[in-house]
Amino acid sequence: MTQFAHPVLDGVPTGLLVAGEWVTTGRTLDVRDPATGGVLASVADATVGEAIDAVAAAHTAFPGWAGTAPRLRAEILRCAYEIMAAEQQQCARLIALENGKAWADAMAEAAYAAEFFRWFSEEASRIVGDFRLAPNADKTIIVDHRPMGVAYMTTPWNFPAAMATRKLAPALAAGCTAVLKPAKETPLTALWVAEVLQRAGVPRGVVNVVTTSDPGGQSAAVLADERVSTLSFTGSTYVGKLLLEKTGQRALPASMELGGNAPLLVLEGADLDTAVEGAMVAKMRNGGSACTAANRFYIHESLAEPFATEFERALAGLRVGPGIDPTNDLGALVSTAERDKILDLLSAAEDEGGRVATTSRVPEEGAFMAPCLVRGVEHGQTLTRQEIFGPVAPIVTFETTDQAVAMADDSQYGLISYVFAPDSGTGMRVAQRMESGMVAVNRGTASDPAAPFGGMKESGLGREGGFAGIHEYLETQYIAVDL
Template identity: 55%
Template structure:
């Protein structure tokens, strides 16, 4: 993956962020004229007033996408590929600008923001290559009476709904395969972080995607308008990343018109530290698994099950490392941990820690909310009881919650004791770690490493963590329908 060496300061030349809707190839205000504030969680200041999309705006976006669908689907795979590659090239040139937008609207540290910006652009490069490799089949039937041709066609107008925690990467991870497949798209970003999504959409406009192929809307109220969009006969696909609770509601909304749904939902990732695990490697990679994006990731390590033989040493080393974490605005590149996306999110995280302490746990390090800004210290909590709220709730913050265990079978049972199954981590001697990994109910498992995300790898979960896969060769298939054609032998 391409990386950018962090500069010492952000660029002083700052363009005003785009804060409008994008419909039928043009940026415009909402038809009702309303706006909502986009707030910098580091200081509470308003960055921009973003246009509210009315019901009429959203249906106009659907109609525009429907009108463009036939011509876009008819473009050659090479043409779609070249446009996506051009978007990748522009984002490569402007990666610092995208990172700065995310620092301001999301509160990320510079390291997390530049990391996401580089990760986000890779989806355009990856699916530029996948666009020209859409598979099909041609074979003789077993009876010999016909040739079986299996073709794949674009599924059609696709509604893409993205969360606030990775506002650029979640947008490109959906936009790129849908566009590569020949689908027109309507992107609905989270209200907390629409500016990064708008920047990405404008890159697509600038490189030449035709009017109607890409739209961006921010409806208020969200639920009823999204449901109406899903009921439109032209909309044939929903790709959603967000909470399991909202995912369930959207699946109900898809049912009436049998809209195909891909869902990347909540997680509750366990970390199983086996006896004999390499302490330094485990701590180093656990920090990545826990602290990436300040813990606000569906793949973030949520519950640490640490064997008694290594528990005390693990806690001591983690405490040392967390004590060195610098907290503050991402505008200062030396800070390791930025703000949470809002004061409400910060208070939710603080409440989970306070609840764990009331339940008998001990705060070894951190546990403090800042008075100014939505900051929460890197925190380590031990003596956590499995089944308590902090182990059953997706923390989405910089809190390491440690449960001591003695028996590996019990650790596996506790790790699987959840309705979620997105991500899991195992640390230990490789052969034993692989054996444990195969027993874990998770769509993805990392062994002796803290990060697994890669555009070339299938991303998704089991149980109530989602439906379908994003990235890899599987990602484009979510936006294609199989068509069987029978030919005379």
């Protein structure tokens, strides 16, 4: 058994998973703890050739897996759920160490990630088709769904377990095989998830994992391979568009969960305590490093100052430190480079007249950043146009609900919005005006494995989770027959 710098990592795979075997390579990629900057482990760094080997393995395994009874696929996924639920703390430790997030967030992600295996274990045998007489009675219409084939999946660093299971679970439930490329910053959790699936009984070659320091080169080669049938990508809109150019050359189906710039509206008459509590969840989940994180705070002028005061007080109550320590409320960002990008945004905000209030003390070493509240921000300025991806909350005031909705919808993104209203009816009416794929009303979170996750506009294509999630990996076939 390999010995690592941290005992939690003992036994965690570090090779590529290809055709059911853990494969070492001539090159390695260091995985660092953002709380200390130290190296946690070194994982295999795949070449393009090794990625294509993974595609070949998935292609070979596909007919057998597609022909496996849905009930058996369901039982394997259910077993994977039970393993992850039993080993939630091990998963959380991996997340906290390589991603940096706080222990509570890591535990929540581990539980959330496992739920995708449970949900799609239940969906595997419930793929509904259609059988009906045509309106002119000349034939019977039969509509069936069948697995696409090899699915290429690429996941980001901010939710290393949940983004992997949110793709793997529906693909396997549908009967597809997979080649997963996790982010180079956080590969250990994804490798552990793959090892869980092996223990659950997934056959050789059905799940393959290739870690690499050259994601662009690998993805270009894999997507050009005719044995690959679909792409599932979570990441920035910029990279997503580049990948769509690649998939467009083959008319390859693709599902895209891209960037966000979530508005949070606090309407006139909204309960202040509910709004502040919800805002803390919406902003500070994963330390703000989430595509669903509230990014722009539009507060009615009658509530703006009391909301800002109470929100700042709540932020100041957060203890910042290494995520592996359960007493800390906010961990490190994934890297000092990510932290510095956010500091540059704050500098631009100050140049535009924003007043930055830093609320907490942070450790001197590591990729830590104190939560910040920024007053005096105008709609259209830097912090309302850029996805911050960190613990920064810009406050913009408004006079009328129409004005708030117009500012909220004035974005190229449309992933999620948050609305805090005096009552559910008002909140629902405003929610239906929001140009976003998801809206949370009087609450700070909406994500659920049983619900369709995805956005409008440049926030993505397709949906993950819910009844819709499995159909991203299924082809629809219509058969006309004279019975």
